[in-house]
Amino acid sequence: MEQSVWSFPDSEANEMAGSTLPLRAMGRLLRGHRMHxxxxxxxxxxxxxISPQTLGRMEDGQKIKISTVQIGSLLDFYAIGEPSPERSEILGLWDEVKQEIRVAKRSGSSAGWWRAYSDQYAYHFDQYLALEATACGITVFQLALIPGLLQHPDYRRAMIRIADPELSAVDIxxxxxLAARRQSMLTERADTVGMKCLLxxxxxxxxxxxxxxxxxQCRFLAELTTRPxxxxxxxxxxxxxxxxxxxxxxxxxxxxxxxSxxxxxxxxxxxEGYEGALYLEHSSVIERHRRAIANIEQVALSESDTKQLFSRFAEEFGT
Incomplete structure (x- = not known):
């Protein structure tokens, strides 16, 4: 997937990186108006x-260099005149994006905090981190590895060394x-973010x-099962x-x-693959994956049996 470089002309916008919900909604609506x-x-x-690739990134909910005047001109091109509910909706979402940026700047919040580690992850992962930061539900199915959000630091360190054995101690x-900050979301936003993991x-x-x-790692997983x-x-x-x-x-x-x-x-x-990643949003694709989750849940152990299995494995590995 093409690397996304997200920026705004407003000085305040440079403080924020990643995809926001208003921006994703605005991009999705603009794509619909363009096609209509x-x-x-x-x-x-x-x-x-702007280039068609840049426009496509905006429609995907990614930040691009664009101004309010350009958005208005785009709406004119799509015959979304003023006044109209459609135009007000788009411009209202744009105002929300800029407001989020202003609030983040005033509060010194960590909006887009992961960009400080951009030299430590693959380019395609930037979009994932932005989506993860705004998600309220995360469902993971894994065949081979412990998901990043649930990895013990020692497990994570071992995986880093396998992937890049020449990496310096500082970069490790x-x-x-980065992994610890991602995991902190599950504690700090425990009342608004839920995670379901099928392993x-x-x-x-x-x-x-x-x-x-x-x-x-197994002891850590057993402890995680106690979190609501x-x-x-x-x-x-x-x-x-x-x-x-x-x-x-x-x-x-x-x-x-x-x-609002x-x-x-x-x-x-x-x-995610070895050379890149896919971000899939089509309703039929989502529905197929929901069916897969339901089907996998039918053969999965209960949460209590899973906790017992983690404890058993921890004891066996520790001997």
């Missing part, structure tokens, strides 16, 4: 003097800091870092055939409605 008007991305981009620590039993058989690391906003379930190796064997590992991100508008952003399925 029968305009191509090339024509629309030329009209406001920075990657561990193949095979993830407990892979031992990056050796037995002691896996013992610590985290649900962990193991899919046993002897489970009957299930859709997880076909769909492979993925993450489903869901988002809260915009507080009757709009709900569509979920996103994230599929």
């Amino acid at each position: 008007a029968g305009k191509s991305q090339l024509a629309a981009g030329l009209h406001i003097e 620590e920075r990657r561990l800091e 193949s039993e095979a993830v407990l058989g892979h031992r990056p870092g050796g037995r002691e690391v896996m013992a610590a 906003n985290i649900a962990l379930r193991i899919v046993p190796s002897d489970a009957d055939g299930h859709l997880g064997l076909v769909v492979q590992s993925f993450t489903l991100l869901e988002f809260p409605p915009l507080s 508008r009757n709009l709900t952003e569509p979920p996103v399925v994230y599929v």
